[in-house]
Amino acid sequence: MKQALSMCAALALATALPLQDAGAQTPAKIKPAVVAAAPATEPKDPVTAEFEKFRAVLEDGNPAELFEVKGEELWKTKRGPKNASLEKCDLGLGPGVVNGAYVQTPRYYADADQVMDVERRIAWCMVNLQGFKLEDLTKKPFSNDKGTPDLVSLVTYVAGASRGMKIAIPQRHPKEIDAYNIGREIFDYRAGPYDFSCATCHGEDGKRIRMQQLPNLATRKDAMRAYAGWPGYRLTGGFMHTLQWRMNDCFRQQRFPEPGYLSDSVTAILTFLGANANGNVYKGPGINDFRERGQASLDRLDNDAVQHVCNKYGNKPAPALSHLIEAQQLATVKLPADGKLLGDWKSGEKIAQSGRGFTWTDKPGLPVGGNCYNCHEIAPTETSFGTLGPSLRNFGKLRGNTPETQKYVYSKIFNSKAFSLCSAMPRFGFMGALNEKQIQDLVALLLDPESPVNK
Numbered sequence: 353m354k355q356a357l358s359m360c361a362a363l364a365l366a367t368a369l370p371l372q373d374a375g376a377q378t379p380a381k382i383k384p385a386v387v388a389a390a391p392a393t394e395p396k397d398p399v400t401a402e403f404e405k406f407r408a409v410l411e412d413g414n415p416a417e418l419f420e421v422k423g424e425e426l427w428k429t430k431r432g433p434k435n436a437s438l439e440k441c442d443l444g445l446g447p448g449v450v451n452g453a454y455v456q457t458p459r460y461y462a463d464a465d466q467v468m469d470v471e472r473r474i475a476w477c478m479v480n481l482q483g484f485k486l487e488d489l490t491k492k493p494f495s496n497d498k499g500t501p502d503l504v505s506l507v508t509y510v511a512g513a514s515r516g517m518k519i520a521i522p523q524r525h526p527k528e529i530d531a532y533n534i535g536r537e538i539f540d541y542r543a544g545p546y547d548f549s550c551a552t553c554h555g556e557d558g559k560r561i562r563m564q565q566l567p568n569l570a571t572r573k574d575a576m577r578a579y580a581g582w583p584g585y586r587l588t589g590g591f592m593h594t595l596q597w598r599m600n601d602c603f604r605q606q607r608f609p610e611p612g613y614l615s616d617s618v619t620a621i622l623t624f625l626g627a628n629a630n631g632n633v634y635k636g637p638g639i640n641d642f643r644e645r646g647q648a649s650l651d652r653l654d655n656d657a658v659q660h661v662c663n664k665y666g667n668k669p670a671p672a673l674s675h676l677i678e679a680q681q682l683a684t685v686k687l688p689a690d691g692k693l694l695g696d697w698k699s700g701e702k703i704a705q706s707g708r709g710f711t712w713t714d715k716p717g718l719p720v721g722g723n724c725y726n727c728h729e730i731a732p733t734e735t736s737f738g739t740l741g742p743s744l745r746n747f748g749k750l751r752g753n754t755p756e757t758q759k760y761v762y763s764k765i766f767n768s769k770a771f772s773l774c775s776a777m778p779r780f781g782f783m784g785a786l787n788e789k790q791i792q793d794l795v796a797l798l799l800d801p802e803s804p805v806n807k
């Protein structure tokens with residue numbers, strides 16, 4: 353799915369920047385989970401070449417990364433009335449240092465004698481180094497269907513350069529401490545036609561508006577949420593938004609007057625939120641419409657090679673490409689060390705029946721079911737079965753309970769994609785859903801002559 357999203361982002365950007373080669377420029381952040389790179393010494397056949405091409409695309413599986421690429425280009429290009437790049441911009445760690453800067457802002461800048469968040473600081477550099485006019489930058493500061501402001505891409509680039517780093521908003525300079533305290537006051541400040549403050553919506557655990565979960569931003573764990581996915585990419589509209597936008601929209605929901613873009617009040621509230629999140633690891637810009645819940649973590653949106661190729665080619669990749677990746681999937685199959693493939697069909701039947709596991713409401717670590725009946729007719733004793741997959745009635749009788757068939761069935765359950773790349777069937781062993789014993793029991797259910805499947 354993410355790839356589809358990244359396509360939207362690419363389309364949204366297409367008019368705004370020369371980005372044909374985004375994949376190649378994007379640093380390799382999301383590594384394909386399974387596929388090993390071909391050794392450089394091997395001559396490249398056309399299939400390998402095709403494979404490497406999609407690997408490059410794979411690496412921008414997160415639409416935010418397209419904005420990072422654009423932001424980096426903007427950062428390094430000479431622009432503005434003074435024809436300067438931003439490479440001398442001091443984000444707090446010295447001129448031109450981008451790595452780690454995002455997780456250490458808002459902070460105090462002596463040259464401006466002000467606390468600034470990263471967006472305000474980059475705007476300051478655009479004005480002072482490049483000669484842009486502040487009123488031009490603040491006229492239409494947020495992304496809309498007409499485009500993404502340069503400042504938003506620049507913030508996304510700078511944010512991406514702090515991915516994986518610990519949030520460490522400084523609280524040393526008196527003005528930094530002031531900003532935090534003012535931010536806290538604003539957070540609790542009730543006013544307006546509904547008597548709302550930020551705390552009304554964000555001051556308690558586990559609250560929601562309609563179906564939207566509201567973080568309790570006064571706690572360290574949830575304050576992280578204020579930083580975790582920002583800048584964030586919204587599926588609806590395909591917009592990239594920064595925290596300045598988020599604050600603007602929350603004040604709107606609070607029925608307050610509109611806060612000044614890049615103003616002291618917004619800086620103060622971002623200092624309060626940011627410093628509350630100190631010590632947490634910043635995950636970088638991301639897709640902001642999904643929330644981690646229970647075991648359903650956000651990395652589930654990342655594509656591995658199989659998902660990517662099937663998404664990209666509408667489940668019908670060229671045969672040569674399919675075969676190549678199928679072979680790589682087959683190499684992931686781990687057969688039981690003792691060579692025993694046939695377990696206990698009775699317990700196999702229970703696993704085939706169960707559809708539990710892996711959702712955000714399931715307890716992590718509890719046994720996951722096989723879901724087999726959801727898609728297959730199996731034993732005649734169960735008449736409620738799905739038809740997404742072929743009938744497996746009489747499977748052992750038809751295919752024979754030979755060592756070869758046992759090996760095939762074990763491998764098929766372990767990694768269905770090894771035999772049919774874009775199969776609807778999950779990869780139960782590969783994804784860690786079913787363990788060795790469970791798969792042995794399922795093989796028995798299908799192949800054991802005593803199993804009801806073969807009666």
Ligand code: HEC
Nearest residue numbers: 548549550553561564565567577578598602603605606621
């Ligand atoms: C009327 C209710 C309401 C008020 C008041 C409100 N917000 Fe929000 N806030 C929301 C909603 C709704 C969301 C979106 C939640 C989502 O996307 O799941 C949100 C999201 C956020 C987020 C992003 C959290 C995340 O998980 O990404 C931050 C940060 C935030 N608000 C801060 C504030 C601050 C600071 C104030 C006070 C200036 C404030 N909010 C006032 C309703 C409110």
Ligand code: HEC
Nearest residue numbers: 722723724727740741742764765768772775776777778794
């Ligand atoms: C979401 C649906 C789905 C689920 C769940 C599912 N399968 Fe499948 N299965 C399929 C589809 C579709 C095929 C046919 C395409 C293919 O070969 O992958 C298939 C094929 C198979 C085959 C190969 C049949 C043949 O003729 O070679 C076996 C064996 C099999 N499934 C066993 C299982 C078992 C055991 C389970 C439970 C652990 C299971 N399946 C769960 C959809 C599913």
